[in-house]
Amino acid sequence: MTSASADGSSPGGASGDARFFARTAPRTLQALAELAGATIRPPRADVVPADVRFMGVAPLQAAGADQVSFLDNRRYLEQLAGTGAGAVIVAPGFADKVPATAAALVTAQPYLAWARVAGAFHPRPAARPGIHPTACVDAAAEVDPRAEIAAFAMVGAGARIGAGTLVSAHAVIGPGVVVGQECRIGSHVSLSHALVGDRVTLFPGARIGQDGFGFALAPDGFVTVPQLGRVLIEDDVEVGANATIDRGSAQDTVIGAGSRLDNLVQIGHNVRLGRCCIVVSQAGISGSSVLGDFVTVAAQAGLIGHIRIGEKARIGAQCGVMSDVEAGADVIGSPAMPFREFFRNVATLRRLSRRLAARIGGPGADGGTI
Amino acid sequence: MTSASADGSSPGGASGDARFFARTAPRTLQALAELAGATIRPPRADVVPADVRFMGVAPLQAAGADQVSFLDNRRYLEQLAGTGAGAVIVAPGFADKVPATAAALVTAQPYLAWARVAGAFHPRPAARPGIHPTACVDAAAEVDPRAEIAAFAMVGAGARIGAGTLVSAHAVIGPGVVVGQECRIGSHVSLSHALVGDRVTLFPGARIGQDGFGFALAPDGFVTVPQLGRVLIEDDVEVGANATIDRGSAQDTVIGAGSRLDNLVQIGHNVRLGRCCIVVSQAGISGSSVLGDFVTVAAQAGLIGHIRIGEKARIGAQCGVMSDVEAGADVIGSPAMPFREFFRNVATLRRLSRRLAARIGGPGADGGTI
């Protein structure tokens, strides 16, 4: 890998490569603790100077004395033991595992603290107000002067783009679309027939607002059913790269405030997600299904159409959901069943298979009858 | 959601937001009945004026007296009872459930009727002939003067674009590609090494004609196998957003006339689909498999390569098909098996698991032996 290795890059390198990320530093340990909402268990004074000025963040195995790291998964305790970091964000239970050379920033929510500390060192770049000369903005579009419209982007007639919003290169915003403030519309996004709230992020290649999958069988083939609804994306939603959200057929497709959709997710027409739902990569939700607040749909799971998922339900990875799921339920398997039942089934089948194999191989192995 | 709510938008709002959809109205009840191929069961004359002029369509729960709605799924009977619609398209079995305030438009094919009525109120916009000044059309391309080439679109040397076809913004049509008449090539589509029929719709971000996944193992790594076939897309096909169709390796990849492919579908090289196949979202068909006419592949199903699926077979959601499927068969599960067998297996395993659990918990529960 000529080009990459010429830069001395390695996967264990420090976070925040200056070619890609802006940095605001330094910060004192006290400032970090405030950001993190953490208490400080100081390093041994004879080992570490009290006035370290922290310059950034890094993973445990790569961090140096002027960097902050964190532990959120006990799989990585070994890396904690060997870290050279000057400070480590940890949960109370791991505070005494932080080596003496590092300050421990102790908090009940280390991942949240990490988000805030890392975000302070590397804030998201602001939109640079203005319209790139190659962009194609319709005369009848309203673009706030504090918005940025990047190269080759298009904004259709009647569309409105709010203050602080970035429409990235090659994005296409269709006629009449409304985008709120402080949004990030990624490169190559298609956005049509949609009303988008504030602080929404659409990652590159997301397809939002195209026709849903609807057709009726006629004697000479299929007849397309007009898709006359919209997509409503509420505030603080994020939609992953190359994800697809079809507009409603007669009602609207709705993505509830704060929801997070991962890459390659599919949302069918008329689907309604409640607040703060999580839909992980490659999962799909078929038309007209309705999810309550705080529902999690794990990777590659699929939901058939016209069902209801109660709030805080959790749908496991690769789960195939064919009927309603109660609030708070944990389901997995295809067809979906409670977690406990699924894993019991797996164990039962393994046991029966082995018994049967032993029976065929010869009498008595694994004994007993069921 | 400041921006959206400022418009008073709600998911139950009437279909056909004027910002996004053109409208042709009004229409009389008689005209609607003709479009729908339906008989009229009139509303009570003392409740509804006979000369209502219908202005559009809407879902049951949002429709007003000058709007048409429809019922195609008994889950929504409750909404039918409370509808304010002036007319409702229904199957004969539901005609007497239509409230007295509405005319019933009774037909054996309500969904098809709905497609025609909704499509009459909101016809698909026609292409606006001409080439946008920012488009990049090769001097050696043939673009029919009745075609529309939108902003930033590209048409390569030797490509041909038929009358009435729209090549949307940012689409890239490769050299030599042929696109027929009245097609809709969505924004950000890549289309290369392909011959496309008439009335074909490719939704945004579809990738058609790139190299199939073929390589041979050599002593020092993989060697790419040249992919020398094409993609043939026959008339009236629709391909969903961000779907991918690889060109053939030596033969062609063929999508049969009238077939409907949903978002994020994957079609491998040399695959051949018959007429009017349906491939639902996130399903994948591996290289060189052949589907007969009217095959349905449900969401997230996967087919291995080099198999044959007989006509009218139905492959269930998340099904994993590892061998040929007979014409007319219904299969599901991974590996695929007849629907009946799959659900019998599910029931058997549940029963055995519970019995085993009961046995372990203590004697006798759930009784019996198998």
Next chain:
Amino acid sequence: MTSASADGSSPGGASGDARFFARTAPRTLQALAELAGATIRPPRADVVPADVRFMGVAPLQAAGADQVSFLDNRRYLEQLAGTGAGAVIVAPGFADKVPATAAALVTAQPYLAWARVAGAFHPRPAARPGIHPTACVDAAAEVDPRAEIAAFAMVGAGARIGAGTLVSAHAVIGPGVVVGQECRIGSHVSLSHALVGDRVTLFPGARIGQDGFGFALAPDGFVTVPQLGRVLIEDDVEVGANATIDRGSAQDTVIGAGSRLDNLVQIGHNVRLGRCCIVVSQAGISGSSVLGDFVTVAAQAGLIGHIRIGEKARIGAQCGVMSDVEAGADVIGSPAMPFREFFRNVATLRRLSRRLAARIGGPGADGGTI
């Protein structure tokens, strides 16, 4: 299909349609044998002239006397018997199935031989050095004069593009990105926060370098965790159409040299693939998982995060991997288990279901107890 059929196209047509593929011909049988690393079993001299000049390649059922074909799958023996090809590349075991009208090019690796022969007739087009007038290249980018930057492509500040590399139409190369030599960056690709080696191919619509899926729960919703790593793509990697590779959160996401990723694949943040891994269409690998060299992940398989897959392990189609997999293991099923165990389970369940059904239907059928 007016347009396509007007060209007399059919799926069985010869490979290498001149509208789409350049051709270098003719070649003698001897030259082909050298390319293929094959020994020649000549055709019957009374049937075939010794000095055939081969003009190209074609599938068995379409090839003529001046074309080369190949057999790599015994499913197609019937087509071999009837082929009109002048030469056929085959494994030694099939040499005597080649009809007398054709030369057999016999090699232990027919697919590799085919790759080389087909690639010689239809070499990959070279980049045409230069920057298209519509491209948008930052003044602070370094583009090698032997690179091609196509229409509407963007190259950001500080980015470097190596010699012989093609950046296709509408691709967006972010600031600071490094791309090596002889790469092919497909149309509509987004590439940011990444270092890319030599001879890398990214197919259209691939999304590389966007933020991983990371957020922490705060009292008022989710807080995004800054994603501060990069994507390292080593030499000779290929990434399929519309595939997505997120950049690392604190470490880097790494795609090992020679790896092949198919369409619509998802790679989460911090994932590390070893050398020559294969990830087939629609498979997904969750964050921070690590794959050894030569691992195969079949179509639609999914791996949870933070696990390790040993070298040369093979993950079957639709497999759901929830824990580490040993080197060399073959697993399938959801949850993953050894191939042998999976198919034994399938057989056991089928047997038990039938027995239970028979028991319920009446006594004695399928007899015995388990």
